[in-house]
Amino acid sequence: MKLNSLRGMQDILPEEIHIWHYIEKNARELFEIYNFREIRTPLLEQAELFLRSIGEDTDIVEKEMYVFNDKKGRKVALRPEGTASVVRAYIQNSLFNNPSPQKFYYMGPMFRYERPQKGRFRQFHQIGVESFGISTPTVEAELILMLKQFFERLNIKDLNYEINSLGCKKCRPSYRDNLFIYLNEKVANLCNDCQRRFTRNPLRVLDCKAPNCKNTLKDTPFIIDFLCDDCRMHFLSFQKELELMKIKYVVNPKIVRGLDYYTRTVFEITTTMLGAQNAVAAGGRYDDLVESFGGPKTPAAGFAIGMERVVELCKEITEIEPKRPFVYVAFAGQGMEGEAKKLVNMLRKNGFITETAYENLSLKNQLKRADKLKVEWVIIVGEEEFKKSMYKWKRMKEGTQGEARIEEILKILREGN
């Protein structure tokens, strides 16, 4: 019987792991420059954490979450996103007692039971950040700027920055009422999905891509026209910040987001290069979430980057060389195998990526293997040279070679590194 990985879950092979390392390294470096620090939270949490943060009516919770009972019958869930866990950890560890802002980043797998597609998997990876304690839109602006620099580092271009405001506890109810009245007149013309959404969560209707619905909803009122004074000011000064930093953006009143905890600012960064799964990063502000979990009233904002999608873009755009062994140690002649082993250990202690023959191969075959491994240098431990305390070195690309003592060999390798 052949055992395969579960649907939508894939192996990341050494072949492409270097791209992941490259992206992760850039994220760590950059985020730490902005004083975000890494936090690691469990992959498994009480299911209720996500029900209460993301929202019970959302698709994520309703049909995409991996939920099951553990051996004691507790309802647990694999995390479908990162924010809820970080908020939980922030409260549980009383991190709000530390000076504001508290800034965290994380990277790791998330799980959603979705139908797999290009750029969409059941186990996927996100790099995310969360910033707690500051209510001014300078926080969101900093997040966007940091994202922009992140993508610049990776040489990813042609991204669209779209922003919107969802208002707050004060202004959203009046908008919702208004939208309901408006939609009530048109509901007969909407698609089946939208008719369902209309009763469940009217805001979701705005996101529909069906041509007919789009047309019917041309004149739908938008939330940004119903913002309270505070929210409007917040949104305007957010845009001002973006302009100061020369970030090109588009206000897209249709961005609704699939998680209920967002307030005020939301944003999406999209690309046209990945087909239907076009969001590479998204996030927003969630000023009520910490408090709703029993923490002190704490404004907060964050974003998440879709790792697989960024990897895909990197494959198309940048050439990142995978790591290859640097030196191959070959041997020829009586008793040289042991001497070769000593040399291998020595080179490895000196930090060179070293490979060697593990079986008794002809020198020809050893060189053949070295060639296939694409190593830069071969050191041959040969009987004749060994008598003179020398080794033969060979630079594979040029085919040049010579003899040298060990100190010189190390020097040559260091210079060639």
Place this chain on the structure above:
RNA sequence: GCGGAUGUAGCUCAAAGGUUAGAGCACUGGACUGUGGCUCCAGGUGCUGCGGGUUCGAAUCCCGUCAUCCGCCCCA
């Protein structure tokens, strides 16, 4: 959850119901016992995704199932 396309060697693909299922690349060994790439030779390259059915006979037709891809939905 809905609609569509596709599953043959590690990879890219042939074989239009009829011999023992093929080609290129890759892989392993040899020609070459102290020198890689080139060439030549030899060779695993395989439950034709899996399970049924139709047929004298199925990679080929039908049904189911699983997987992948595309679209919807949703999102990162």
